[in-house]
Amino acid sequence: MKHDEFFRKHPVFTGEELANHLSSHGKVGGRAREALLAYHQKAGRVVRVRRGLYAVIPAGADTDSFPVDPFLVAAKLTSDSVLSHHTALEFHGKAYSVQEYFTYSASRPLGPLTFRSHVFRGTKFPQALLRAGKVHVGVSTAERAGLELRVASLERTLVDVLDRPDLSGSWEEIWRSLESVEFFDLDKVVEYALLLGNATTGAKLGFFLEQHREPLMVEDRHLKALHDLRPRQPHYLDRAKRTSGRLVSEWNLVVPREVLERAWGEVL
Numbered sequence: 001m002k003h004d005e006f007f008r009k010h011p012v013f014t015g016e017e018l019a020n021h022l023s024s025h026g027k028v029g030g031r032a033r034e035a036l037l038a039y040h041q042k043a044g045r046v047v048r049v050r051r052g053l054y055a056v057i058p059a060g061a062d063t064d065s066f067p068v069d070p071f072l073v074a075a076k077l078t079s080d081s082v083l084s085h086h087t088a089l090e091f092h093g094k095a096y097s098v099q100e101y102f103t104y105s106a107s108r109p110l111g112p113l114t115f116r117s118h119v120f121r122g123t124k125f126p127q128a129l130l131r132a133g134k135v136h137v138g139v140s141t142a143e144r145a146g147l148e149l150r151v152a153s154l155e156r157t158l159v160d161v162l163d164r165p166d167l168s169g170s171w172e173e174i175w176r177s178l179e180s181v182e183f184f185d186l187d188k189v190v191e192y193a194l195l196l197g198n199a200t201t202g203a204k205l206g207f208f209l210e211q212h213r214e215p216l217m218v219e220d221r222h223l224k225a226l227h228d229l230r231p232r233q234p235h236y237l238d239r240a241k242r243t244s245g246r247l248v249s250e251w252n253l254v255v256p257r258e259v260l261e262r263a264w265g266e267v268l
Contacts, residue, residue: 003036007045007056011145012072015052049073049115070102070118075149077113077120078106082139083151084123085160086168089177091142091151096176103167105152105160107135123167128196138192154181155188162208163201165238171256172264178208182215186222194225202229203251204237210250227251 006013006021019033037054040046044063046054053076055068071091075081084105089095101119107130109122125135138156141148152160158178161168168174186209193205206226209218227250236242236254245256257263 007040009146010056011069011147012049012053012055012076014076015054018054050077050110050113053077068116069145070120071144072147072149073115073118074102074104074120075147077104077110077122078108080135081106081122081150082136083149085152085157085164086173086177088152088154088157089161089168092154092157094154094177094180096173096180097169099169105135121167123164126163126196128198132195134195137195138188153188155185156192158184158189159193159196159201159205162204163196163198166240171237171259175259175262176264179212184216186216186218190222190225194229197229199229199231200235200239200253202226203231203235203253206230207248207251207253207255
């Protein structure tokens with residue numbers, strides 16, 4: 001079939017990508033696209049993920065159970081999707097545990113989507129990045145199954161997961177994941193944190209770096225820049241949950257005991 005090469009090179013594809021492929025073969029208009037999709041869906045070679053997004057099922061595979069790569073789905077849910085937060089940690093092989101949800105950042109994220117056993121949730125790029133026109137700072141392009149996708153770097157992800165812990169699991173999950181990263185370019189980390197300009201996030205980052213000063217080779221200048229950003233009044237490590245803890249006065253941060261002492265393995 002003349003369209004097999006397209007399906008082979010696009011294990012997950014958008015309707016727009018298929019339309020561009022058809023136009024390159026002299027076929028234009030939505031009718032040709034819909035007819036081709038209908039044919040392959042009926043044959044069990046294509047499944048609909050959501051409106052305008054499809055996945056290819058290899059010949060002979062079971063249409064209902066064949067695993068569709070969730071990283072590719074998340075990367076194509078919007079035209080500017082960036083794999084972020086815990087999903088970026090997973091992509092880089094640094095997540096402490098595997099989650100069933102996949103997170104992406106976008107200018108206009110979609111509502112939550114469930115496909116197969118995975119939940120896909122989008123979050124809007126931080127307002128500071130949108131205002132500055134720098135939503136792709138700290139974003140790199142990676143290849144997966146022959147397709148290019150955008151993923152947040154480990155430097156950006158370090159800041160992002162501290163900025164939005166609700167998108168990355170428990171504090172144990174966040175801390176253990178970040179502690180598995182052997183090296184960060186700390187100049188880029190601090191630069192990105194200052195670009196966000198969030199005082200609480202700056203304090204959380206400063207606290208984390210100070211706690212890991214030796215293994216991450218943190219310098220005084222990195223901490224000073226974040227110290228200058230810290231809030232003037234005490235803030236909770238997690239503003240949403242306001243878990244009780246101890247005030248770390250240097251960062252004006254109320255830190256839960258489990259994080260302060262990294263007491264994950266204790267039996268109470």
